[in-house]
Amino acid sequence: MSGVSLKCGDCGTLLKSVEEAQEHAELTSHSNFSESTEPVLNLVCSSCGKPCRSKTESDLHTKRTGHTEFTDKTSEVTKPINLESPHSSNSAPMDVDAQPEEMVVPEVDQTLVQELEGMGFSTARATRALHCSGNSSLESAVNWIVEHENDADIDQMPMVPASCKNEPPKPSLTEEEKKAKFLELRERARKKKEEEERRTEREKEKERIRIGKELLEAKRIEEDNERKRLIAFRKAEKDEEKRALEKIRKRLEEDKAERRRKLGLPPEDPAAAKPSEPAVEEKKSVLPIKPVTKAEQMRECLRSLKKNHKDEDARVKKAFQTLFTYAGNVVKNPDEEKFRKIRLSNQAFQDRVGGLKGGIEFLELCGFGKTEDGEFLFIPREKVDIAVLNSAGKELQSAIENPHFGVL
Known part of the structure; x- marks a missing residue:
């Protein structure tokens, strides 16, 4: 079988042509090349169509993109290698009277440009990196940016002749x-x-x-x-x-x-x-004689409710249990509006709490207030006081469990 590639005796890299061998020698200073019957791999990604020339390159592509399926098209592009080096004398002579060729921005993969912009690089830097790295992959562009980040023109948009618009230069770094x-x-x-x-x-x-x-x-x-x-x-x-x-x-x-x-x-x-002195008129306290803390106010409210309905023990106990449920629901679900809103016209509410003197007053001590239309008792989310509601729960639990509550 004739040779289909050139193998570097110093690093083992397979090259498809004499031109690639010359570039490899310039970059690495390797000079030991030999003709090989081992073809250069052409593994094409089934998902995005990116060609990979080695197993290492395909593994890197899989790690970056997650693509795992590759089609081996090595045999389709393998051909005997031409060992004749191209001669510069065969190129066409330069026309000294020719007009200057138009300079344009090279075409690069816009998807890769967007990915590089997402990493924080400017559009000009991303375009230059892709163009100078061969427009092959994100890794190549990023590597080029790292290598040339101190270049004076790195943030200038690259310009190439219009005839070379789609011919990006070869990358200057090895795979390693x-x-x-x-x-x-x-x-x-x-x-x-x-x-x-x-x-x-x-x-x-x-x-x-x-x-x-x-x-x-x-x-x-x-x-x-x-x-x-x-x-x-x-x-x-x-x-x-x-x-x-x-x-x-x-x-x-x-x-x-x-x-x-x-x-x-x-x-x-x-x-x-001696005649008794006239009785000194009793002075009223400037402070109201009423419970000071919310807990005391709640306890007094519950006592009044039971005294007002002293012949309806079962109904009073049911009212206490209903109030305990209202307070507990708000504590457990303070963000749920349905637990912070009570319709006053609801028959079940009227039978259990609203119809008893002191029931609505206790809910107002818990933070509930009547809406402007007078249809609901409502407590806004920002006015929910968990400590007050917990105190209400304790007072209600004491009233439910203590058989002598409100008797004295």
Whole structure:
């Protein structure tokens, strides 16, 4: 069998022509070539039609695109190699009077151009890379960019004669060099992406910490205010009780002195004979005597509901259970509007809650409010307070389980 390729004795690369052998020698300085009967592979991808000249190149293509099916067309393009080197003397003489040939942008694969633009490269850089790397693959273009990234004209749109528009130059890197450059660029891109993700995560974490601190501070202020209101309420209660006791004591002393006077007995103490001072008018507390916390308000509301319907224990218990279900549904599904909206005209609602005095008032303490048309009880998503609803659940559970609730 006659020779169908030239084999480099230094690296084992198979070449299809003398021209390729000359280019290989210029790039690698290898000079040991011999004629070989082993053909240069022509493995064509069944999915995209890309030809691969070696098993290594097909493996790289599979790794990049996921295409695994290749058609072996080596026999169709294999032909005896011509060992005669082309002579420059056979070329046509140059016409000195010829007009300058028109320069145009070379044609390249626009799909690969878009992929390179997606990686952050400019259109001019992507076009130049594809043209100079043979317009064969994304890996070749990326490798060329890595190799020539410091060139002064890398971001200038390449121009070629109109007659050479569809003849891109041959790539200047070997398959091994291309693979190494591609892996290097991919590693740099991976590291850049990881750094960007870490930076984004740090920013998110800072934002989460800031929001957490603001929430904690708001909660602390609310607790301080609630504690101050409770202290003021307790103090007002004590003052009220003290005034009541003093008033009762004075009335008892007056009654005792009056009885001794009627019986003709001398007063026990000369001070007791003095006319009693007019009773000091009771001063009302400036603070309302009512529950301070939401939990206390809810408990008082439930007590009133049971007292108002003391002869309907079964109905009251059913109302408590229904209110417990309403609060629990909102806690479990705060984003679901159907659990935050109650139709007032619903017969089941009226029978269980709406028809009882205090039922709607308890829902309003949980955050529900009547809509403008008065048709619904509704709690907006931004006004859902899980802590208040949990307190409502605890009070309802206590009212359901305690048989003496509301009796005293």
